[in-house]
Amino acid sequence: MALSIFDIAGSGMNAQSLRLNLVASNISNANSVGSSEADVYKSRQPVFAAELNNAMNKQDATSKVNVLGVVESDDAPVMEYAPHHPMANKDGYIFKSNVNTVEEMANMMSASRSYQNNVEVLNTAKQMMLQTLKMGQ
């Protein structure tokens, strides 16, 4: 079924746009602070997997991208001694989020390139379909 190219590329775009959203969330919260390890923002990452029911079946080799979920990074947040900060705890420490902005920028580039790839696939498939509709004319 030709329309499944649209489904497949669509699932890829979905996954990549979720990744871009998470990058945006991570970067915008990169400088947020908290007064304890628990309530500071933690970097969030998507988990991708190929859709299993299709991937296991060799007859149908196509598989869409499945987003299994979003996980929070368990890297330790950065502790900083800032006794005059309004969020400082009783020992005078604040906790900064564990977002690595350089990593997130690289993530963003990778996600946007992958998104573009899927758009190109979709465009090509669309043109192919349109030409098929015109067959015999």
Next chain:
Amino acid sequence: MAINFDTALGIEPKALAFREKRGEILAANLANADTPNFKARDVDFKSVLKQSMTSGVAMERTHAGHIAPQQQVVGANVMYRNPYQVSLDGNTVEAHVEQAKYAENAVQYQASLQFMSSKFSGLMTALRGQ
């Protein structure tokens, strides 16, 4: 001389179906370019062509209840691609390779389409007889 679509079109419809299926497989590869442990797949044209050209050995149906095997476009000819550079997350998709193959496949699809279109206009000429 009887005009029959099957004989007139020859192998073109099958070629078109194959190109379509391959497009799907390559699209799946590109969509899963960032999926850990995803293995890129592709179809070997030569083996599919061979399968389409020869009817092969078929199972005999001796009972009305026997179900005829489904005709698969690519069947078991889907194979895993050998990556040029392996990656640590077990993903074997190389976007540039897949892009090149996808573009190649799109052009070949259009070629098949063109051939089929010409067959149809040939039939039209024959029907009009002008």
